[in-house]
Amino acid sequence: MSRRVPPLPKVLVVEDDPKTAATLRLYLERSGFAVLEARDGAAGLRLAREGGPDLLVLDVMLPGIDGLSLARAMRAESEVPIVFLTARTTEDDKIQGLAIGADDYVTKPFSPRELVARIRAVLRRTRPLPGEARGSIRTRTMVLDLDRHEATVRGRPVDLPPAEFALLAALARSPERAFSRSELVTRAFGDGYDGLERTIDAHVMRLRRKVEQPGKPRLLVTVFGVGYKLADPPS
């Protein structure tokens, strides 16, 4: 009987200095990451393509292809998160690095613990880390706690009967996406539901009374001829 363990997030370190590389490996592995290593730009590019890393830590000054070029090359073909780790500390260097599409820019000498914290912060945005947000759905302005069956909108708790909660959750699971009424019926109440699609309208109306300012729907938006979507209000 094999226990299923969530795969460790994989970090590719491209760094020519063996000592720095060893330090990084130590701290990263200790923090629960799998580590790939490359000593120069060409090897880095190959491993980045073939190793399927979840994040890249790049030194800028490298033998062969330098870090910036490597980052540009990767950006051209993937969205993999990139953190620069470098001795080049001028404002322009940092700005250039970030402008290329890097997610963070850390200067040497660096604190390994801080670097790990930053890597975590970047990955938090990129892919959900274990232990976070399991039984809840979050949007920019809303939290739906599925376990407690509690909704919070703009910091205010709202209590919702089951059907309205289910509908809101159905929408919130994919914010910004427009759903037809029949999709919503399925997502919220399941397949075996027999009822008019227009029932959705009634629920939407009642939800709006509770979470919107009268007359100005900003969260629960009608998409004419299609259905409804949940918008994160730009105002």
Place this chain on the structure above:
Amino acid sequence: MSRRVPPLPKVLVVEDDPKTAATLRLYLERSGFAVLEARDGAAGLRLAREGGPDLLVLDVMLPGIDGLSLARAMRAESEVPIVFLTARTTEDDKIQGLAIGADDYVTKPFSPRELVARIRAVLRRTRPLPGEARGSIRTRTMVLDLDRHEATVRGRPVDLPPAEFALLAALARSPERAFSRSELVTRAFGDGYDGLERTIDAHVMRLRRKVEQPGKPRLLVTVFGVGYKLADPPS
């Protein structure tokens, strides 16, 4: 008739020092952000909830509620990106800030340009939303997001009623190819449609009003004796 412009990303700056706040506002606005300001934690929390910011820049040392508490409070109810901006520079301070769920941690004295670059980097990660995708159709100048039912032409969002959206999508699925009106009817509205082919003309006219410069159709081009096609000229 009011012209629709893409809304500026909104940054809330919570900072008690007026001079720093003014500098931030200057640089942020110059870089294309809308800026909200608060002088203390309580006001910050209120604005964060009600102002709908896309990102928070938080000083840690604040009168009343401090920045860390403010960040924790926000994290409890939303996923809004947070960047700390603070004079507290120890390793532990940074790690704590990032552990709370901040996306970046910048220490004073800081370079405004670097801060802006970092804010951009964070927003680059934050903007796209997850969700099962029905996909989107992209041409050189146009994006049709089928999930959101949103059209973007030359970077400007255009809102389209269902028939016009369907017609545009029918054309965009094969750019440069000319379709007869009856092909378009089928591709856009399906087989069971009964209506005059000339209805297409009406839709094309309204589409042109929304996406073309008056008098010069460059995207929705008439192919005399055949029908219409979608052209993709380099802007």
Place this chain on the structure above:
DNA sequence: TTGTTTCGTCAAAACGCCGTCACAACGGAC
């Protein structure tokens, strides 16, 4: 050029979608 076909535009009419209301049906609490 003239004649013919095709297209662009307009405005009104027809259509269908949505918000809302009131009430009926349902179900749990007691």
Place this chain on the structure above:
DNA sequence: GTCCGTTGTGACGGCGTTTTGACGAAACAA
């Protein structure tokens, strides 16, 4: 059983959208 909150339904009115027909302008063929 009653009470009360929740959910489902049908109907109505308003309004945005779609369709249509007509007319003149433009494109084409001879």
